[in-house]
Amino acid sequence: QQQVKQSPQSLIVQKGGISIINCAYENTAFDYFPWYQQFPGKGPALLIAIRPDVSEKKEGRFTISFNKSAKQFSLHIMDSQPGDSATYFCAASITGKLIFGQGTELSVKP
């Protein structure tokens, strides 16, 4: 019940395309949903986050869509660029600690 399931495991997108990563959870006690970006050899960096009382949040090319009733949320990266190539993790917070998804390795082809 503490799990966060993330898909797909890997994703290849052409430059300029839209990248979509999906996550699902079971525990309704989760109260904050951040997305992290991680480059090889680096720690995760916060990209964007959403609270469960909001259905969508947009920051630049990055948008989170949140469906509370379905217990699902997704990250959309518009106009994907080669520099976006990284591993993306969704997460859910409970009592401040983060439960991470398994990660999506995104490759944006020029």
Place this chain on the structure above:
Amino acid sequence: GAGVSQSPRYKVAKRGQDVALRCDPISGHVSLFWYQQALGQGPEFLTYFQNEAQLDKSGLPSDRFFAERPEGSVSTLKIQRTQQEDSAVYLCASSPRLAGDPYNEQFFGPGTRLTVL
């Protein structure tokens, strides 16, 4: 400004050795978290501190793992009698908010890659 730093960046230990991993959080950050990241997986929660108090250690995998933050700043994760399954990247994160705050933006360090031979 300076972010979260961790040392050493890489550690190779022989099975059975004790190791100590250090985390220097962002100055003034109240909360400090430790995560373990196995190869190709997402980080998994180990423990967290609010100032010097260890509020949750439910993620520590065994009693060989011990963490401390005696003065509410630098933290050390110690692993005794290391085993091969301890090989992973150990990430530290800090936050300016209280540890239990749900909207707790956590800033991660680069991690320490531990390899146990």
